[in-house]
Amino acid sequence: MKENLEKVKLLARDLRNGKEFPRSPRETLGGYVLAARAVDKCRAVLVGWQGEYHSNCRG
Numbered sequence: 001m002k003e004n005l006e007k008v009k010l011l012a013r014d015l016r017n018g019k020e021f022p023r024s025p026r027e028t029l030g031g032y033v034l035a036a037r038a039v040d041k042c043r044a045v046l047v048g049w050q051g052e053y054h055s056n057c058r059g
Contacts, residue, residue, distance in 0.1 A: 005047065012043035016051035 013020040022040035029035035041055035 008043055009047045012047045012049055013040050014049045014051075015041070015044045015053045016049055018051075022053060 013022060015022065022044075023036040025034050025037050027036045029039065038055065041050065041053050044050040044053065045055055
């Protein structure tokens, strides 16, 4: 599990303190609107970097 979390950390955006932002809600991923933004938020939650952004992802 820890090895997988390290891989997620490499891909996650740091949403704390305005350092980075999730992708635009208009950007598509696999043809789905909001999917890219949801992935950014979920990765941040998994590594504890979500800041003030909220999502329903649970790690």
